[in-house]
Structure formats: C-alpha cells, structure tokens
Amino acid sequence: MKKLLMVLGVLLLGGIFTAFTLSASSFGNTVAGPFEDVVSAIKQGDASSLSRFLDNNVEINIAGKANSYSKAQAEVILKDFFSKNQVKTFELVHQGGEGSRFGIGTLATSGGTYRLSFFLQKKGGSMVLNELRFENK
Known part of the structure; x- marks a missing residue:
C-alpha cells in the first residue's frame, strides 16, 4: 500500500511539473505579430x-x-x-x-x-x- 501511495505521489508531482512546464513554455512563446x-x-x-x-x-x-x-x-x-x-x-x-x-x-x-x-x-x-x-x- 505504501508503494502504491508513493508511486501515485510521484505521478501526481510529475503531472503537475509537466503541466506547469507546458503552461510556462506556451506563455513564453505567445508573441503577437x-x-x-x-x-x-x-x-x-x-x-x-x-x-x-x-x-x-x-x-x-x-x-x-x-x-x-x-x-x-x-x-x-x-x-x-x-x-x-x-x-x-x-x-x-x-x-x-x-x-x-x-x-x-x-x-x-x-x-x-x-x-x-x-x-x-x-x-x-x-x-x-x-x-x-x-x-x-
């Protein structure tokens, strides 16, 4: 059970990091022409x-x-x-x-x-x- 919770925690943190990274990179590339x-x-x-x-x-x-x-x-x-x-x-x-x-x-x-x-x-x-x-x- 502990392993399952640990894996879920890592996945959750990884997902948050990925979402933040994608969001930040998308924001940085928004340049109006x-x-x-x-x-x-x-x-x-x-x-x-x-x-x-x-x-x-x-x-x-x-x-x-x-x-x-x-x-x-x-x-x-x-x-x-x-x-x-x-x-x-x-x-x-x-x-x-x-x-x-x-x-x-x-x-x-x-x-x-x-x-x-x-x-x-x-x-x-x-x-x-x-x-x-x-x-x-």
Whole structure:
C-alpha cells in the first residue's frame, strides 16, 4: 500500500511539473505579430495603435465612400470614424495569406454594424496596412 501511495505521489508531482512546464513554455512563446496587433487595435477602436501599421498611402472605404489617403490623413479619418462609432465587438470571420495577410470580420459599433476587411502587405522588413473597408451590413 505504501508503494502504491508513493508511486501515485510521484505521478501526481510529475503531472503537475509537466503541466506547469507546458503552461510556462506556451506563455513564453505567445508573441503577437502585426496581424494580431491590427485585430487588437480594431477590437479596441484604437486608431493610434492602428496607425502604427499604416502604409504611406492607404485606401479607406467607409460605407461606399472610398479614397486614397496619406498616412497622416488616414489616421485622422480613422480617429473620426472610431469616435463616432464606438466599438462594441469585432469578430474575425476569415483570414488568410502568406506574404500578404488579410482579415474579414464583423464590427459592431454604436453607429451600426460593418463588414470590415483589411489588407496587410509585406514592405521591406515589416507588414503595412494598405487598405481598410468598412461596409454597412
């Protein structure tokens, strides 16, 4: 009986150690990339964080009104949009791409619900946002 309890104790401690090790290593490897940072900024309605990824020229389409903007103009447009449309939720529905990445999701705001799509393109050693579309749903 003593041997059985000892074996069970060792197994239990080994299991706890393994679970802790896996948990700690998983936590240490969680590094957000540009795509995840863009999704996070959208979820928060944070135009300043989003602007870190804007290309020098960005195409923005809001409810059918499309134009190409400089990085500075695009930041102003996004700040205005998010101030008038406070984000309730953003659910990423689809994503893809290898060198370039895209995301499509549903953005629920105080001003309505939008189908939001964005495109990140590799430029130099980084990823930049070159298009954002907010389409009425």
